[in-house]
Amino acid sequence: MKQLNLLKEIIVVNKAALLNAINTKKEFGVTTDGEVFVEPLSDDKVYIFKGKDNSTQASLAMPQKPKTLAEIFGKEYQVVEDGDRVLIKAGGAWQKVIDMNLQNASYDDTTQDGVSEFSYKPLEDIGWYATDFDIKYRELVEFLENECDGMLVCIERDDPYQFSGMGFLANNEEAKEKLFSFVQNIIKDKLANNEDYSQDMLDDDQEEAMEFFKIAKP
Numbered sequence: 216m217k218q219l220n221l222l223k224e225i226i227v228v229n230k231a232a233l234l235n236a237i238n239t240k241k242e243f244g245v246t247t248d249g250e251v252f253v254e255p256l257s258d259d260k261v262y263i264f265k266g267k268d269n270s271t272q273a274s275l276a277m278p279q280k281p282k283t284l285a286e287i288f289g290k291e292y293q294v295v296e297d298g299d300r301v302l303i304k305a306g307g308a309w310q311k312v313i314d315m316n317l318q319n320a321s322y323d324d325t326t327q328d329g330v331s332e333f334s335y336k337p338l339e340d341i342g343w344y345a346t347d348f349d350i351k352y353r354e355l356v357e358f359l360e361n362e363c364d365g366m367l368v369c370i371e372r373d374d375p376y377q378f379s380g381m382g383f384l385a386n387n388e389e390a391k392e393k394l395f396s397f398v399q400n401i402i403k404d405k406l407a408n409n410e411d412y413s414q415d416m417l418d419d420d421q422e423e424a425m426e427f428f429k430i431a432k433p
Contacts, residue, residue, distance in 0.1 A: 218360075220370065226303040241253050263312055268287050292307065317381060341355070345402075348424060350398060358397050364389075403430060
């Protein structure tokens with residue numbers, strides 16, 4: 216998975232496309248790829264901004280000064296106009312980015328508790344049964360981030376260390392197949408080499424997990 220650290224990354228947007236979207240007076244969104252969309256906004260995109268220009272129509276008697284891009288985006292964003300491009304840093308708007316994307320994320324790593332579930336049920340089933348063999352969600356997430364396509368959108372700094380992120384898998388079915396094999400192999404290894412998982416030590420939940428992962432009893 217590609218990691219996008221919003222404290223460091225600059226999102227580059229085509230200025231003409233952005234102005235056209237703003238001038239519609241409809242809600243528009245800017246994605247992590249710098250694409251601009253006007254409502255209805257698709258749920259399969261990851262956005263750094265959603266909003267619209269709420270300026271009222273000026274009259275001849277009371278002309279209104281147009282809002283700047285910085286005013287439209289708000290103080291949490293850093294916005295710089297550079298010729299035909301607009302450069303945006305969204306790290307300061309991280310809570311807003313969470314709110315607009317979390318419902319579509321594959322997993323939530325924005326709290327101190329870390330990842331505790333996957334939003335895609337077949338993946339969550341794997342995570343649920345994996346815990347019976349003391350396989351943590353953190354181990355599963357690290358595997359997915361290393362082996363699957365997608366994006367980890369986050370803020371991360373070194374001093375003092377801070378991390379908060381959301382994972383978006385590109386292909387749930389591919390991730391499911393890879394994660395299933397990964398956990399299956401870990402369990403097989405534990406059954407073969409760890410005396411804590413000998414046949415006479417297994418409980419009902421572990422035997423059910425073995426059945427789920429299609430592992431024959433030793």
